[in-house]
Amino acid sequence: xxxxxxxEQTLNGVTLGGLYALLALGYTLVYGILLMIxxxxxxxxxxxxxxxxxxxxxxxxxATVKATGLGFLEPIQAxxxxxxxxFVALLVATFGISAIVVGILxxxxxxxxxxxxxxxPRLAPLISAIGVSIFLQNAVLLWIDSKQLPxxxxxxxxxxxxxxxxxxxxxxxxxxQVFIVVTSLVLLALLDTFVSKTRIGRAMRATSQDGEAAGxxxxxxxxxxxxxxxxxxxxxxVAGVFNGMYYGSVKFNMGFVPGIKSFTAAVIGGIGNLRGAxxxxxLLGIIESLASGFVSNxxxxxxxxVVLILVLIFRPGGLLGEAVAEKV
Amino acid sequence: xxxxxxxxxxxxxxxxxxxxxxxxxASKTDTSDTGGAKTTEVVIGIGAPLTDGAVALGQGMVRxxxxxxxxxxETQELKDLGIKLSTVEGDDKGDPTTGGNVATQFVxxxxxxxxxxxxxxxxxxxxxxxxxQANVLQVSPxxxxxxxxxxxxxxxxxxCTVDSVQGPAxxxxxxxxxxxxxAFVVDDATVYGTGLADEWAKQFAADGGKxxxxxxxxxxxxxxxxxxTLIKSSGAEIVYYGGIYNSAALLSKQMKExxxxxxxxxxxxxxxxxxxxxxxxxxxxxxxxxxxxxxLAELPKGQEFQAAFKAAYPNEAIAAYDAYSYxxxxxxxxxxxxxxxxxxxxxxxxxxxxxxxxAAAAKTDFxxxxxxxxxxxxxxxxxxxxxxxxxxxxxxWAPAPK
Numbered sequence: 001x002x003x004x005x006x007x008e009q010t011l012n013g014v015t016l017g018g019l020y021a022l023l024a025l026g027y028t029l030v031y032g033i034l035l036m037i038x039x040x041x042x043x044x045x046x047x048x049x050x051x052x053x054x055x056x057x058x059x060x061x062x063a064t065v066k067a068t069g070l071g072f073l074e075p076i077q078a079x080x081x082x083x084x085x086x087f088v089a090l091l092v093a094t095f096g097i098s099a100i101v102v103g104i105l106x107x108x109x110x111x112x113x114x115x116x117x118x119x120x121p122r123l124a125p126l127i128s129a130i131g132v133s134i135f136l137q138n139a140v141l142l143w144i145d146s147k148q149l150p151x152x153x154x155x156x157x158x159x160x161x162x163x164x165x166x167x168x169x170x171x172x173x174x175x176x177q178v179f180i181v182v183t184s185l186v187l188l189a190l191l192d193t194f195v196s197k198t199r200i201g202r203a204m205r206a207t208s209q210d211g212e213a214a215g216x217x218x219x220x221x222x223x224x225x226x227x228x229x230x231x232x233x234x235x236x237x238v239a240g241v242f243n244g245m246y247y248g249s250v251k252f253n254m255g256f257v258p259g260i261k262s263f264t265a266a267v268i269g270g271i272g273n274l275r276g277a278x279x280x281x282x283l284l285g286i287i288e289s290l291a292s293g294f295v296s297n298x299x300x301x302x303x304x305x306v307v308l309i310l311v312l313i314f315r316p317g318g319l320l321g322e323a324v325a326e327k328v
Numbered sequence: 329x330x331x332x333x334x335x336x337x338x339x340x341x342x343x344x345x346x347x348x349x350x351x352x353x354a355s356k357t358d359t360s361d362t363g364g365a366k367t368t369e370v371v372i373g374i375g376a377p378l379t380d381g382a383v384a385l386g387q388g389m390v391r392x393x394x395x396x397x398x399x400x401x402e403t404q405e406l407k408d409l410g411i412k413l414s415t416v417e418g419d420d421k422g423d424p425t426t427g428g429n430v431a432t433q434f435v436x437x438x439x440x441x442x443x444x445x446x447x448x449x450x451x452x453x454x455x456x457x458x459x460x461q462a463n464v465l466q467v468s469p470x471x472x473x474x475x476x477x478x479x480x481x482x483x484x485x486x487x488c489t490v491d492s493v494q495g496p497a498x499x500x501x502x503x504x505x506x507x508x509x510x511a512f513v514v515d516d517a518t519v520y521g522t523g524l525a526d527e528w529a530k531q532f533a534a535d536g537g538k539x540x541x542x543x544x545x546x547x548x549x550x551x552x553x554x555x556x557t558l559i560k561s562s563g564a565e566i567v568y569y570g571g572i573y574n575s576a577a578l579l580s581k582q583m584k585e586x587x588x589x590x591x592x593x594x595x596x597x598x599x600x601x602x603x604x605x606x607x608x609x610x611x612x613x614x615x616x617x618x619x620x621x622x623x624l625a626e627l628p629k630g631q632e633f634q635a636a637f638k639a640a641y642p643n644e645a646i647a648a649y650d651a652y653s654y655x656x657x658x659x660x661x662x663x664x665x666x667x668x669x670x671x672x673x674x675x676x677x678x679x680x681x682x683x684x685x686x687a688a689a690a691k692t693d694f695x696x697x698x699x700x701x702x703x704x705x706x707x708x709x710x711x712x713x714x715x716x717x718x719x720x721x722x723x724x725w726a727p728a729p730k
Contacts, residue, residue, distance in 0.1 A: 015553070016551060147384060156723070248606070249606055297545055297554065298517065
């Protein structure tokens with residue numbers, strides 16, 4: 001096994017880790033504020049993938065326009081399908097719309113499924129979250145399709161073609177890999193700055209430390225929580241679109257496994273801790289990839305979860321700590 | 329500490345209840361009117377993955393079996409006997425536990441005497457015992473695990489051939505005809521996938537080829553990037569995948585995108601138009617699949633089936649098991665007719681009638697749309713033809729050059 005092989009597997013792992021990290025941020029953000037595990041988060045990731053596919057098809061698949069009869073989209077498609085500007089605009093639109101739609105859905109879920117249970121025993125919102133998760137899965141299964149859908153245009157061409165961004169020795173790094181890793185790092189940096197530097201961020205931290213006291217000091221707790229339920233799912237949706245583009249398909253139950261893994265990543269890094277979620281995500285992705293490449297693909301999850309157990313034995317609060325004193 | 333422990337307990341409860349819900353089963357029941365006073369209602373169950381697993385293949389099984397039943401209901405023979413056939417679908421999700429639930433549900437229906445299904449060998453392994461106890465005839469269009477007919481289940485038959493025929497035939501083709509000397513073998517850790525991949529690897533090595541690597545994934549995986557890198561470093565000239573089309577298609581796609589431009593070969597589980605759609609035609613061209621029997625177009629009855637299918641389902645394409653399901657359903661229908669003549673139409677749903685149906689199925693002998701349909705003493709088909717298909721430049725499966 002050569003050095004370039006190690007490098008290539010690490011790259012696979014870093015990319016996978018970027019996805020886990022984006023998803024883990026959503027778990028950790030909500031946990032940090034509400035001490036609640038949002039089990040519906042993996043379904044919001046899945047929905048992000050579907051919304052993204054829908055947007056891509058409407059904006060850059062002529063066959064979809066023909067099939068749906070939305071003729072007015074034709075000139076819009078012509079713009080999105082021409083040149084670099086159109087392509088960048090297409091990506092911005094896809095990620096933006098997907099994040100906003102899913103983010104709003106996250107807020108709606110919080111309003112109707114979690115807020116009424118905020119003062120109920122801890123188990124109640126957890127079960128409610130499972131209910132939402134099952135509801136969303138079945139809604140997609142019944143109303144969209146039970147089949148796995150390819151993340152391509154109707155004629156089978158990819159929206160984002162796999163291109164080599166640059167080469168290290170014999171290892172090709174694809175634009176998609178660079179895109180995923182850079183985006184997740186930038187989004188974390190933005191979120192981190194937002195939470196630590198802005199006024200609303202301070203309100204979030206205050207709410208996570210002591211919701212009632214923060215409320216007495218004039219913080220509008222409901223809107224702070226709603227905001228957390230917008231940001232988390234929006235990041236999840238971005239991961240969902242990336243997942244579709246990178247691995248090539250969406251399915252109604254695709255969120256389950258990445259959801260569990262990202263939750264694990266959040267726990268490894270220290271749940272409630274934003275940088276911890278990021279670290280945990282990349283670490284888990286790299287470990288999985290190396291385990292798969294150097295031991296056996298069948299042992300990938302075994303090794304990843306052995307690492308989780310070891311981390312929890314030696315650092316029960318996760319690598320960067322649970323951030324109890326200053327959650328978020 | 330206690331609150332942490334409580335949290336942990338809650339999590340365990342959550343995971344457990346999730347697992348329970350995931351295996352719960354949903355099924356649609358067709359209710360049809362019982363007709364005239366003398367008409368006996370006889371039900372055939374269709375056990376197939378309809379919402380999870382190889383859904384495209386499962387939907388094809390429903391199409392094939394329903395077509396056979398519709399045609400039978402229009403024949404004078406059944407009308408004279410006073411039998412009205414109907415079907416009921418059970419969604420096994422390609423999962424053995426769910427399949428067991430479906431089987432229990434099927435046998436609780438007093439009018440159900442036969443089951444056309446299941447797709448997955450792992451599901452049948454659980455379900456066949458339940459059918460056996462209730463004297464329900466099971467005819468599978470698709471189970472290829474070798475050991476299923478060695479379980480001593482007299483009620484079990486299959487119209488497709490097994491891994492020990494299909495795997496080696498595919499390996500021979502890869503080595504001798506396609507001229508591939510180094511292979512990488514992957515399976516999806518299911519009964520079907522592992523069995524097929526093992527048989528393929530064994531024969532490929534026996535032919536003189538080199539199996540450079542052997543790996544497992546799961547049937548729900550979508551991320552094969554690490555595996556692709558491993559395959560690339562192994563220098564394989566062909567990749568064999570034991571499993572179904574959903575994961576196989578993504579593996580092929582990620583292989584080609586990751587610079588591993590060698591064909592992927594699979595069994596009947598990937599022989600579906602959905603495979604090309606998911607992989608993307610550009611990636612799938614040149615990939616191989618084997619399927620049991622001869623191409624429909626080469627069989628006289630096969631062309632009749634294609635015409636009838638087109639009339640019944642104008643918007644659908646024939647998937648891997650539509651024709652096999654049609655033949656499998658006909659095995660059950662013909663056995664019901666023989667038994668009805670023997671014990672009387674009103675008694676076919678009794679234990680005596682059910683035993684007569686199973687006995688009649690063992691003596692099956694007719695020209696089906698996939699070739700001659702008859703069984704050996706164990707319940708395996710006597711039709712052992714295998715055809716190798718390849719995705720052509722137009723993005724559809726066609727018989728591969730010999």
